[in-house]
Amino acid sequence: MVLLRKTYQLFFNNSILGIVFVVSLLFFWIKSEKNRKEKEVVGIVTIILFCIIWNPIFYTIMEKTGQSEYRWVRIYWLLFINVIIGIAITELMTMIKSGKQKIMLGIFLLILVGGAFGENWMINKNNYSSAENLYKIPQNIIDISDYITEDAEKNMRNKSAIIPQELSAYIKMYDGEICLPYARMVFGEEAVLISEILSSDVIDVGVLADAAKRGQYQYIVVHEEKILSEPFENNGYVYLDSVGGYCIYRCKEEKSEQVKY
Amino acid sequence: MGTSLFKCFFILVKLLIIWGIVPLFAGRVLVAEKNSRLQIEGWVKAYCIGWGITLALYEGVYLVCFFLHFKLNCLTGIWGICCVLLAIWGVRHSFKNDTGIRIEKKEKEKKERILFGAFFLLVLLQIILVTSATHIDMDDALYAGIASSTYEMGTLFEYNPYTGYPLGEWVSFLDYELSPAPIYWATIAGILKLHPLIVMHTIWPPVAILIFNMIHFLIGKKIWGNENNKIYVFLIAINVLSLCGNYSSRSVGAFLLLRSWQGKAIWYTIMLPLFLYVYLLWRDTRGIREWILAVAMVIASCMASSSAVFLLPIMIAACALFDLLSTKSISITLRTGLFIIPNGVILMIYYMIRTGIWCY
Numbered sequence: 044m045v046l047l048r049k050t051y052q053l054f055f056n057n058s059i060l061g062i063v064f065v066v067s068l069l070f071f072w073i074k075s076e077k078n079r080k081e082k083e084v085v086g087i088v089t090i091i092l093f094c095i096i097w098n099p100i101f102y103t104i105m106e107k108t109g110q111s112e113y114r115w116v117r118i119y120w121l122l123f124i125n126v127i128i129g130i131a132i133t134e135l136m137t138m139i140k141s142g143k144q145k146i147m148l149g150i151f152l153l154i155l156v157g158g159a160f161g162e163n164w165m166i167n168k169n170n171y172s173s174a175e176n177l178y179k180i181p182q183n184i185i186d187i188s189d190y191i192t193e194d195a196e197k198n199m200r201n202k203s204a205i206i207p208q209e210l211s212a213y214i215k216m217y218d219g220e221i222c223l224p225y226a227r228m229v230f231g232e233e234a235v236l237i238s239e240i241l242s243s244d245v246i247d248v249g250v251l252a253d254a255a256k257r258g259q260y261q262y263i264v265v266h267e268e269k270i271l272s273e274p275f276e277n278n279g280y281v282y283l284d285s286v287g288g289y290c291i292y293r294c295k296e297e298k299s300e301q302v303k304y
Numbered sequence: 305m306g307t308s309l310f311k312c313f314f315i316l317v318k319l320l321i322i323w324g325i326v327p328l329f330a331g332r333v334l335v336a337e338k339n340s341r342l343q344i345e346g347w348v349k350a351y352c353i354g355w356g357i358t359l360a361l362y363e364g365v366y367l368v369c370f371f372l373h374f375k376l377n378c379l380t381g382i383w384g385i386c387c388v389l390l391a392i393w394g395v396r397h398s399f400k401n402d403t404g405i406r407i408e409k410k411e412k413e414k415k416e417r418i419l420f421g422a423f424f425l426l427v428l429l430q431i432i433l434v435t436s437a438t439h440i441d442m443d444d445a446l447y448a449g450i451a452s453s454t455y456e457m458g459t460l461f462e463y464n465p466y467t468g469y470p471l472g473e474w475v476s477f478l479d480y481e482l483s484p485a486p487i488y489w490a491t492i493a494g495i496l497k498l499h500p501l502i503v504m505h506t507i508w509p510p511v512a513i514l515i516f517n518m519i520h521f522l523i524g525k526k527i528w529g530n531e532n533n534k535i536y537v538f539l540i541a542i543n544v545l546s547l548c549g550n551y552s553s554r555s556v557g558a559f560l561l562l563r564s565w566q567g568k569a570i571w572y573t574i575m576l577p578l579f580l581y582v583y584l585l586w587r588d589t590r591g592i593r594e595w596i597l598a599v600a601m602v603i604a605s606c607m608a609s610s611s612a613v614f615l616l617p618i619m620i621a622a623c624a625l626f627d628l629l630s631t632k633s634i635s636i637t638l639r640t641g642l643f644i645i646p647n648g649v650i651l652m653i654y655y656m657i658r659t660g661i662w663c664y
Contacts, residue, residue, distance in 0.1 A: 058551035080527040083587060084580065086630070090622040116554060117611050120572050121619050123580065125556045126523065129541040133524075133534050156548045163548040165557050170550070171437035179438040179505035203468075212445035215466060216501060219449075219456030226466035227445035 047102045049112040054119040058163065063155060064124050067131035068092070074134070081130060084123070091121050128156070183287025184213040190286045191262050192218065194293065204262035205255050207241045210289070224258060233258065245270045252278035255294070263292040315496050322495060323511060326387045327354035329394030334597055345525050348518045353597060354394070355515060356578055360600040361386050362491070363607035366484045367653075369460060376458045380491045419536035426543040427517055430561060434509035439562040447566050450477070450486035451500035455493050460484075478657060479610035482650055485567030488607070504565035512564035512574065517543070519577045526584050571609040579605060579616070583623050583640075590636060595643075603646045613650050620644050 055061040071077070071085045095101050096118060105115060132152060139145050157163050175182045187210065195202045203222040206214055212227040224234040233254055240251045246269050255263055256279065263280055265271070267288050275282060280292040328347070331354025335346070362383050369379040449465030457463050461481050464471050471477070480486060489508075493500040498507075520542050524535035549557020559569035579601045586594040602620070605612035620643045628637040656662040 054552055054554055056552045060551055060555075078527055080584060083584060083626070083630075084523075084527070086626050087580075087583075087619075087622050090625050091618065094622065094625070095618055117568075117572075117615055118618070119554070120576060120611075121615060121622070123577070125542055125545045126520070126577065126580070128545060129520075129538050130527065132541040133528075133538040136537050137534055153544065153548075156545055158548070158551070163551045165547050165550050165561050166433060167550065170562060171433070171439055174436060174438040174506075177506050178499060178501040180440075180501065212442065212449075215468065216444055216448035216452055217499075219451075219453035219463075219465075220468065222468035224467065226449065227442055228466075 044099060044102060046106050046110070046112055046115065047096075047099075050116045050118065053112055053116040058158070059155060060124065060128075060163075063128055064122065067128045070131050070135070081134075084126065084130070088122055088127055096122070178217060180213050180217060181287075183289070184210060184217055186287045187264060187289055187291065188214050188218045188221065190284065190291060191221065191264075194283060194291075195261065198293070200261045200293070201259075203258075203260045204264060205237055205241070205251070205258075205260045206264045207266060207289075208238050210264065222260075224260070241265065241269075245272055248273045248275055248278055252280055255280070261294045264289050265292070266290075315498065318496055319507070322387075322492065323355075326391045327351055327358050329391040329398070330354035330357050330387060332394035332398050333357075333390060334593055334600075345522070349522055350394075352515060352518050352522060352578055353582070353601075356575065356582075356601050356604040357390070358387050359488070359575075359604035359607050361390070362488055363484070363603050366460075366487060366607070367482070370481065370484070374460070376454055376460060376487070376490060376494060379460065379487070380494050383491065384495065416532050416536065419533060419540065423536050423539045423543065426540060426547070427513060430513050430543065430547065431510040434513065434561060434564070435506065438505070441563045441566075443563065443566060446480075447486050448489075448501055448504060450480060451489040451493070451504065454487050454490035455500045460487060478654065480567075482654060483567055483606060483608065483610040483613065485570055485608050489565065509561075509564045512560060512570075516546075516560055516573050516577075519574060519581060522581050523577060523584075526581060567609040568611050571605050571612045575601065575605040575608050575612065576619075579619070586640070587627075590639070595639060598643050599646060602643050606646055606650050613647055613654070617644050617647050620647075 051061065068085065068089065071081060072089075136145055136148065139148060176185065178185060187206075191202060191204055194200070201222070202218070202220050204214075206223060208225065208229065211223050211225060214221060215223065215226045224231075224237050229235050229238045237251065237254050237258075240247050240254075246265060248271050251263065252275065263275065267285055267290055275292045279295050281295055283291045283293050285291070328351045331350035331352070333354075334357070335350045335353050365383045365386060366379060368374075369382065446465060450461075453463050453465050453468065454460065461477060462471055463469065465477070465486075489500045489504050493503045496503060496507075517539060520539055521535065524538040528534040528538075546557035546560055549555035549561070552558065556573055559566075560573045563569050564573065579598070582594065582598045582601050586598050588594075602612075602616060605616055620641065623643070624637050624641040627633070627640045631637075653662070
């Protein structure tokens with residue numbers, strides 16, 4: 044039953060929506076006058092609810108087979124929560140005749156589903172920021188990526204780069220050709236080493252340049268504010284430019300083959 | 305200036321064809337009623353179902369192309385030709401059955417106008433929101449990564465979307481290899497000659513909101529028939545619930561308004577309600593056409609997300625059990641249960657690759 048509790052918490056996140064959903068479902072079963080199609084939708088959802096979601100045998104099997112709650116939380120998608128609540132609200136609204144009462148009920152429902160302080164409201168600063176471009180990724184990602192592409196074409200270099208982790212996932216979204224040691228997640232000893240050096244306050248240039256040469260990466264991108272232990276020029280990389288708050292270095296010698304981490 | 309305006313116009317025309325005319329008429333192949341005057345519901349129904357059919361077609365063509373190591377251009381070409389042929393068939397079918405373009409005009413009552421206005425404003429608010437604002441979702445590293453590398457390299461899952469290096473084996477991204485929603489974006493981007501990120505992040509979200517509302521309109525219509533006031537209240541409730549979906553990152557609102565381009569979002573917010581609607585159609589008629597439609601929606605769901613491959617059988621089982629309880633007919637129950645065929649095929653391929661029976 045741990046899985047049942049965990050999936051419920053993951054899905055509803057302690058909000059009141061779970062209760063609203065169950066009350067909506069109960070409302071249909073109690074309601075005397077039933078629409079045939081309503082009955083069909085509610086019937087299927089009820090079967091899923093009792094046979095799967097509230098079925099202890101199902102969860103026991105899932106727990107024994109080692110299923111993760113992150114995968115099985117999606118079972119709640121089959122409950123058509125918004126559709127069920129939506130139908131219940133519609134029926135409730137049409138059952139009430141007085142206009143004033145309808146407005147009151149509407150406000151009450153809005154507070155119920157939106158949260159007392161609007162915490163369930165999707166439009167907030169945590170969810171959205173204003174778009175910088177049509178790609179809807181930070182502009183400096185596009186600038187850095189375009190700069191590397193242009194330079195690689197001009198100097199006949201492979202598009203391969205060592206890039207701080209905060210940029211690497213975005214760069215791969217924008218540029219499908221570029222080769223990186225890691226993107227969103229870092230795997231492999233060498234990739235972990237590179238990521239750790241780039242995220243530290245003082246960059247150990249010697250170790251980083253050696254790792255870059257081993258992987259035959261043509262470009263290194265470092266945050267402008269990072270302190271370098273020594274100049275990259277002493278380690279076979281030449282400074283090109285500063286783009287979008289990051290310094291770009293290129294390997295002095297051309298290498299064509301890349302090593303897979 | 306003139307060139308960019310012409311380019312924009314050309315993109316709009318292509319968009320209108322691939323996401324407008326083609327689904328509309330592809331849907332009419334299976335939806336057009338003989339000798340019936342077509343109302344707004346019929347158009348919406350044809351469009352939504354046609355949209356599902358084009359996705360189902362994509363899954364079929366993709367799987368063939370993937371296992372034969374075809375390039376993206378080839379996949380786009382075959383799928384495009386199939387869709388256009390289907391749409392032409394739909395046009396012919398429409399005229400043959402005398403269901404020409406006629407939208408029934410009916411004066412709306414004052415109350416109905418107010419409700420429609422509120423619904424329209426809610427949809428408009430969401431469209432403005434998803435078009436002008438940005439949401440950063442780290443899952444995109446994979447989804448957009450696959451789309452971008454497919455678009456630029458022109459190959460199907462031959463390069464690691466995270467690092468850009470060649471992929472040696474199938475199993476690494478198997479969930480996505482059999483449910484190719486990110487490849488679909490690369491295909492659309494190829495047709496529009498736009499970067500996949502623009503298609504996914506800017507063009508698709510408002511279209512997703514429109515299709516989401518169309519499907520819920522159809523569900524409302526199915527439940528309440530011509531009681532338009534109830535349908536509008538239902539649609540308002542659905543949109544308010546979407547806008548109040550911040551309680552969880554797994555709510556309908558979170559998927560629709562923050563990351564509608566991801567395969568699981570397409571399945572959860574669009575294909576799953578569409579499957580429910582088609583199942584309601586199947587319950588009404590028990591005809592072969594509705595059965596084919598339901599199977600097509602299952603295939604389209606599998607195309608959108610691997611979650612559908614695993615979870616849709618549960619939904620189908622619930623539908624079959626409901627049929628058994630309500631009709632007491634084994635034959636109907638079995639026919640409903642057979643919706644599961646596409647899931648079975650995909651699960652079998654999945655199992656064969658995972659266990660090494662089928663090697664690269």
